[in-house]
Amino acid sequence: MVDITSGLIAIGAGIAIGFAGLGSGIGQGIASSAAAGATAENEKLLAKMLVFAALPETQAIYGFVIAIILLFVFGA
Amino acid sequence: MIFPPPLVKVHILGKNNAKKEIIQKLHTAGLVHITPAPIEKQLRRDTSMPGVEVISNALLKLKYIATQTNTKIDKEIHALDEPHSAIRDANTFIKKYFPEIERLTKERETLERKRKQLLSRIKVVQEIPHIQKKAQKTTVLYVSKKPISVSMKKAKVETIKKNNMYYVRVELPPEYEEALDNAIRDSPLRKIAIDYITDNNTQTIKDFKTEESNIQKQIIQTLQQQQDLISPQRSKLKHLITTLENHYDIYTITNSCSRTNNLFLLTGYCEEKDVQTLAQTIPDITITVERAQEDAPTKLENNAFTNKFQPITELFSTPKYNSVDPTFTVSLFFPLFFGIMLGDIGYALLILLTLIPLKIYGVARETRRIILYSGLSAGLFGWVFGSFFGNLIPIKPLYMNSFDATISLLIISLAIGLIHINIALVLQILQGIRKKQVGAYVRKTLPIYTIQLMGGAYALGELAIGHFLLAATIGILIYNQGIFGIMNITGYVGTWFSYARILALSLATAGVALAVNTLAQKAGIFMALVLIIGHLFNLIVSTIGCGINAARLHYVEFFTLFFEGGGEPFKPFKRKNYVEVKQLWSTSPADSSQ
Numbered sequence: 001m002v003d004i005t006s007g008l009i010a011i012g013a014g015i016a017i018g019f020a021g022l023g024s025g026i027g028q029g030i031a032s033s034a035a036a037g038a039t040a041e042n043e044k045l046l047a048k049m050l051v052f053a054a055l056p057e058t059q060a061i062y063g064f065v066i067a068i069i070l071l072f073v074f075g076a
Numbered sequence: 077m078i079f080p081p082p083l084v085k086v087h088i089l090g091k092n093n094a095k096k097e098i099i100q101k102l103h104t105a106g107l108v109h110i111t112p113a114p115i116e117k118q119l120r121r122d123t124s125m126p127g128v129e130v131i132s133n134a135l136l137k138l139k140y141i142a143t144q145t146n147t148k149i150d151k152e153i154h155a156l157d158e159p160h161s162a163i164r165d166a167n168t169f170i171k172k173y174f175p176e177i178e179r180l181t182k183e184r185e186t187l188e189r190k191r192k193q194l195l196s197r198i199k200v201v202q203e204i205p206h207i208q209k210k211a212q213k214t215t216v217l218y219v220s221k222k223p224i225s226v227s228m229k230k231a232k233v234e235t236i237k238k239n240n241m242y243y244v245r246v247e248l249p250p251e252y253e254e255a256l257d258n259a260i261r262d263s264p265l266r267k268i269a270i271d272y273i274t275d276n277n278t279q280t281i282k283d284f285k286t287e288e289s290n291i292q293k294q295i296i297q298t299l300q301q302q303q304d305l306i307s308p309q310r311s312k313l314k315h316l317i318t319t320l321e322n323h324y325d326i327y328t329i330t331n332s333c334s335r336t337n338n339l340f341l342l343t344g345y346c347e348e349k350d351v352q353t354l355a356q357t358i359p360d361i362t363i364t365v366e367r368a369q370e371d372a373p374t375k376l377e378n379n380a381f382t383n384k385f386q387p388i389t390e391l392f393s394t395p396k397y398n399s400v401d402p403t404f405t406v407s408l409f410f411p412l413f414f415g416i417m418l419g420d421i422g423y424a425l426l427i428l429l430t431l432i433p434l435k436i437y438g439v440a441r442e443t444r445r446i447i448l449y450s451g452l453s454a455g456l457f458g459w460v461f462g463s464f465f466g467n468l469i470p471i472k473p474l475y476m477n478s479f480d481a482t483i484s485l486l487i488i489s490l491a492i493g494l495i496h497i498n499i500a501l502v503l504q505i506l507q508g509i510r511k512k513q514v515g516a517y518v519r520k521t522l523p524i525y526t527i528q529l530m531g532g533a534y535a536l537g538e539l540a541i542g543h544f545l546l547a548a549t550i551g552i553l554i555y556n557q558g559i560f561g562i563m564n565i566t567g568y569v570g571t572w573f574s575y576a577r578i579l580a581l582s583l584a585t586a587g588v589a590l591a592v593n594t595l596a597q598k599a600g601i602f603m604a605l606v607l608i609i610g611h612l613f614n615l616i617v618s619t620i621g622c623g624i625n626a627a628r629l630h631y632v633e634f635f636t637l638f639f640e641g642g643g644e645p646f647k648p649f650k651r652k653n654y655v656e657v658k659q660l661w662s663t664s665p666a667d668s669s670q
Contacts, residue, residue, distance in 0.1 A: 047392040047631060054628040058574050065486070065576045072483045 009075040012066035020063020027056030078503070079510060080374050081347055083646070086354070087113070088342040089362040093331065094126065095340055103326050106650025108344040108354070109373050113334040116666055122340055131159070131327060132506040134166040135320045137174050143311060144181050145306040149317055152440050156651065159327075161558040162319045169316060171307065184298040191291045200268060201277050215273070216253060218265040219242040226265075228256065250588075297384070322650055329649060345372050345646070372397040372409055375646035382407040392631050393641025398510060400503045402639060409496060412448070413626035415453025416489075417581035419478065420589065422465035423615050424455030450623070461582075465611055468591025478586045485579045488522045493575025497524065500637035507638060514532045523552045524637070527568050539549045577625055585618040595638035 002010075035049035078419075086108065090098045102108055115121055143147065157165070167407045171335045190484060200217070215272055218226075226233045231248035244265060272280065306313065306386025311608025333342045344353070351365055374397050376386055385407040395401050418424070457463065478485060501521045525630070530545035553561035592610030599606040635641075 031541055037087045047627075049393075050624065050628065056626070057577075057628075058570050061574055061576050061580065064580050065573060068482060068486055068579070069577075074358075 006075060009070050013070040013075075015064045016066040016070065017060075020066075021060045024056050024058075024060035024063075027059070028053060031056055077398055078404060078506065079398070080395065081377055083345045083367045083368040083372050083397070084348045084351060084374060085111075085368050085372065086344055086346055086351060087366075087424075088344070088354075088358075088362045089364070090340055090342070090358075090360060092335065092340055093097075094340055094360050097328075098249075098358055099326055099342075100328060102342075102354075102651055103322070103329075103344075103651065105354060106359050106648050107350040108342075108346045108649055109646045110329060110332050110342060110344040110374075110649045112332045113341045115334050118336055119334040119341060120336075122330045122335040123285070125327040125330055127159070127163075127336065128324065128327040131324050134163055134170060134653070135317065135324055138313060138317050140318065141170075141173060141177050141306065142317060144177055145310075145313075146303050147306065147310055147313055150316055150618050155315075155319075156322055157319055159323045160603070162166040162316065162323060166316045166320060169309070169312065172304060172494050176305060178640070180298045180302050180305075184295055187291050187295050187298070191288055194291070195286045197272055198281055198288070200270065201281055203236075203241075203272070215270065216246045216248070216256065218246070218260065220244065220264045220266065220267055222264050223270060224263065224265060226260070228252075231256070253366075254384065273326045290395060290477070298307070315460055318652065323647070323654070334512055341516035342558045344649070346648075347375070353621050369396065370397055371644075373646040374399075374401075374643035376401055378403050378407075381519060384442045385410060386584070388446070388627060388630070389443050390645070391627075392635060392639070394643040394645045395645040396640040399643070400507050400638060402503065402630075402635065405499055405503075407449075410626050410630065411449045412492070413578060413629055414450040414622050415457040415626060416492075416578050417456075417622040418450075418454040418585055418618055419457035419461045419582050420463045420465065420585060421455050421458035421471070422463075422469070422611070423585075424451050424458055426615055427451035427454065427619065436640040448534045450626075454622075461586070463589070465607075466593050468589075468593050468607070478582050479590075482579070482583065485582060486576060489575050489576065489578035490572065493526070493572050493633070494580065495574070496634055497572060497637065498528075500634050504638035507640070517554070518616055519556060523549050523556070523564065526552065527565065556606040571637075573630065574633050576630070581618070581622055581625055584621070 008058050032053040035045075037055040039049045088098075088102075088108075106240075113119075141147070172527045203630050221240070223235075223242055224244065225235070226244050226246065228248065228401045230248065230252050231246050236243045248256065250529050254528055276370060329342075330340070333340045335341065335562075345368055348365075351363060355361075355363055374394050376383075376394070378386060378390075382404050387404050388410060389395070389401065401531070418427075427447060431444055431448060431451075434447070459471070460474045461476070461478045462471050463478070475481065476484075504517055504521050505514070511517075526545050526549040530542050530549060533539075533542035533545055550562055553564055556562070589611065592614060594609065595601045595604040595610065631654065655658045
């Protein structure tokens, strides 16, 4: 039987990574579609467009770090 | 090398009557990156050397033969014959083979057009099977991508939808056909010729298919004839193309020169040590040297290990002249990041195995080396984490399983990030020293140092020092970039936190592998199938993800702290495809003999 604290920590971790991933995914989708268009016109822009497409990913990492801390530090 | 070698701008002045010999010697030396020479006072832009049109014409025809016979110009050692001899050989070759190759190509193109027409006719008859020739009536067929309605008093109209296309079949007396054509001129309908329609469509399709098959055989025959004709001469063809390409470069490089009636001026960049070599090799020239400015090209010089990672740097941008070339750090950190993120012995072995087909298919050596080092690193970290296709083959980890060491791995990832960021800051300061602008470059990097110290002070509980450093950071940022500069604090922290993705990717790879193994245990007789498909899927997805994220950590987090891109790559005027000189340049004018 899981106690209520562990349950709440798991829910918190889920919310942290879930919403961060959702926001990051939406941002990355917008940036990537524009980057794909730009790369189609000029393939030399590939690396720079990769950077733009990857930028919103950092927000998901914030959520991931919070989730890890919640699970392994507070949940330990 | 952290900094690309310094270059000098050279102005080479020579006599017009010795231009060919001088340029040939420069081409052989291969030391100078040529840029357009200045046009001022009595100097005017030079043109291509006389005779270039003969080379160009021959080259065009030879390349046509090469394209039609699928001849690839690979890197081979070719002797560079003198131009008039090369042109003579080329013309003999062209005279002998070009007309036949051209005739066979035209024949093939006609056959291909005919085949395409037949295929489209087969498609129409198959899709509209009830189109038949009728006595006293004309049947006209139109096609449209959009649904369209056609009605005509004197005609019978039928619309048929097939494969997202709308066919409109109109049956009408012959005298109304022109009126119908005029009426639909501006509509999306396109008329299809159906004069081949008979009253027996099954037989028509059969006949068309037989004809199409015969044409296909004839196409193959023409291709084979071309191959048979050129195969014994392929080496000669490659040699002629390579030789003429080199002569074409020599004849056209003068477009970048400027000239007077008697003299020509060629401007370019080379290493300072090469100026002496140039002066000794080409005694008939006067060389003036000046210091290269910011717009000079960048010559990247890395050792045998690090230069394999040069494409990763160049994919982002060539460093600006006199700026840091980060290839050395990329060669260390790219395999490290990739290795920790993938971290599995089984996947590493499979990656190393892919090197065999990659070599067979002629993938660039640099790419193969990047894959080799990254694969080895993944294998090493697989041993560290005790992962061999996840937990499929149990091995004793050198450190500990990534699931048991999550927090330790997070700390290690962030520590690596801190080291990486600080290397970027050191490179930035070195760049400042090199450009003699230490103050400006230190001011740029100072807030990142104070933020790190602030973090350290807060972590140690030294709140007063922490508050002071926070205030100092804000002050520097406002001084550097104005009030909105304060927002950079979160940006810098974000850059550091971004290195947590090393842990994230590592856990993702291990997690999916674990899931595949768990599924396989419950799959009964399909165990092997689940294992193969699951691990292949994880290998492909994780390899792409780890590669992109290892590159991203460089491009977004590392390069943005110091890298000054937008440089022009150093491309010396030199021989193409390993050409070696067999005969010396003839002093007799090549063009006059043509």
